[in-house]
Amino acid sequence: MNIKLLLYGMLIFLAGHVCVWFQLNGQFLWKFFKENTFLLALTGIPISYLYILGTKLTVESFGGLLWPTRFVGFGIGIMVYAFLVGMFFKEGITLKTFISLLLSFSLICIQVFWKN
Numbered sequence: 001m002n003i004k005l006l007l008y009g010m011l012i013f014l015a016g017h018v019c020v021w022f023q024l025n026g027q028f029l030w031k032f033f034k035e036n037t038f039l040l041a042l043t044g045i046p047i048s049y050l051y052i053l054g055t056k057l058t059v060e061s062f063g064g065l066l067w068p069t070r071f072v073g074f075g076i077g078i079m080v081y082a083f084l085v086g087m088f089f090k091e092g093i094t095l096k097t098f099i100s101l102l103l104s105f106s107l108i109c110i111q112v113f114w115k116n
Contacts, residue, residue: 002061006072006112009058013073016050017080023047029088068111078104 023040026033033040051073058069082101085091093101 001063001112005057005061009054009056009061009069010072010076012050012054012057013076014080016047016054017077018084019043019047019050020077021080021084025084025088062111071107071111075104075108 022033023043026040027037028034054073055069058072059066062068079101082093082097086093
């Protein structure tokens with residue numbers, strides 16, 4: 001496993017998930033986002049590029065394996081969503097949400113640290 005590629009891939013996934021979160025949920029925060037949905041849809045092009053690059057780097061880091069990349073991307077997305085919802089909407093972490101976050105973090109750890 002190439003840790004440097006994995007970290008770069010995870011960082012790019014993180015950026016992609018943050019961008020998507022604002023793209024989808026900004027409409028509930030700002031009038032501009034609510035009134036300019038087509039413009040926001042156009043931001044999907046550079047966001048898609050982030051996901052393509054993050055996938056490429058992460059797959060390379062796992063020696064060509066696809067499944068670990070999917071779980072790492074999913075886990076990062078769940079954690080980003082929970083953090084930003086808490087920060088912008090003040091939605092607390094229930095026990096059910098906490099366990100789901102723990103499972104997401106566990107998915108990432110299993111894929112990164114469990115050797116085949």
